[in-house]
Amino acid sequence: MSDLVPIGVFAEAARVTVKALRHYHALGVVVPARVDPATNYRYYRWDQLGDVLCVTTLRDLGTPLDRIKEHLVGGSPLHDVLAAERVRLRRQVARAERALALVDALRDAPRLPEVRPDVVELPDRDTIALTGPAHADTIGQDAAELIGRLLATPGVDAGAPVIGEYPLKLAHSFTIRVRLEVAGPVDGLRVEPWPGGRFARVVHVGPLDALPIAYHGLVRWLHEHRHRPAGPVFERYLDDPATTPAHLLRTEVLHRVR
Numbered sequence: 001m002s003d004l005v006p007i008g009v010f011a012e013a014a015r016v017t018v019k020a021l022r023h024y025h026a027l028g029v030v031v032p033a034r035v036d037p038a039t040n041y042r043y044y045r046w047d048q049l050g051d052v053l054c055v056t057t058l059r060d061l062g063t064p065l066d067r068i069k070e071h072l073v074g075g076s077p078l079h080d081v082l083a084a085e086r087v088r089l090r091r092q093v094a095r096a097e098r099a100l101a102l103v104d105a106l107r108d109a110p111r112l113p114e115v116r117p118d119v120v121e122l123p124d125r126d127t128i129a130l131t132g133p134a135h136a137d138t139i140g141q142d143a144a145e146l147i148g149r150l151l152a153t154p155g156v157d158a159g160a161p162v163i164g165e166y167p168l169k170l171a172h173s174f175t176i177r178v179r180l181e182v183a184g185p186v187d188g189l190r191v192e193p194w195p196g197g198r199f200a201r202v203v204h205v206g207p208l209d210a211l212p213i214a215y216h217g218l219v220r221w222l223h224e225h226r227h228r229p230a231g232p233v234f235e236r237y238l239d240d241p242a243t244t245p246a247h248l249l250r251t252e253v254l255h256r257v258r
Contacts, residue, residue, distance in 0.1 A: 004043035014052040115217035122196040127179035168231030
């Protein structure tokens with residue numbers, strides 16, 4: 001016991017509360033060096049201060065305790081934990097930037113705008129395509145990652161319009177498909193047509209996070225005109241988000257009609 005300290009002293013040195021240490025123990029993240037079987041008092045070694053510092057530092061970043069446990073208990077390298085955190089924080093920054101763009105686009109409007117579709121005939125288009133999984137709470141992020149992979153395809157025009165295909169009714173998880181329009185055959189790539197036809201269309205100008213405004217107008221119009229909206233719904237991105245300000249992005253939201 002000479003090299004062990006009680007939980008109160010250890011908590012003071014670690015700059016955490018006794019309650020926090022008990023919580024870390026209950027989750028198996030930082031386990032006391034000894035628990036007295038008679039009194040249930042917890043004792044720690046001084047060299048465990050480094051583990052607590054790791055927990056508090058990563059918690060300040062928002063890292064979940066189960067991921068910290070993978071490092072401290074499961075042996076996952078700290079580099080891997082930090083790399084995953086970097087990806088997560090980058091996503092948070094991108095989400096915040098999109099939210100700011102949406103606020104800037106709508107802040108001068110007395111209320112959210114109402115949109116009315118038109119009906120257009122669109123021709124068939126040659127495309128290359130990728131399919132991937134998505135979730136309702138991360139659909140924008142999932143689609144952006146899939147589009148990024150598609151645009152990185154060698155030998156294609158990354159500036160050509162992209163068409164996203166999504167279910168109209170969102171479940172917890174589902175499959176999405178993204179297409180890049182191509183001018184004709186592409187060496188080594190399978191080119192498949194995106195069938196044209198008659199569509200109800202809303203042309204949305206503004207941040208992609210404001211697209212629900214376009215969907216509301218589109219679905220309302222379909223019901224009012226006795227169409228049966230069943231999906232899929234298509235988003236045709238006419239501008240590159242990397243080079244076009246968010247408030248100027250043009251997106252066609254399309255649903256086939258008879």
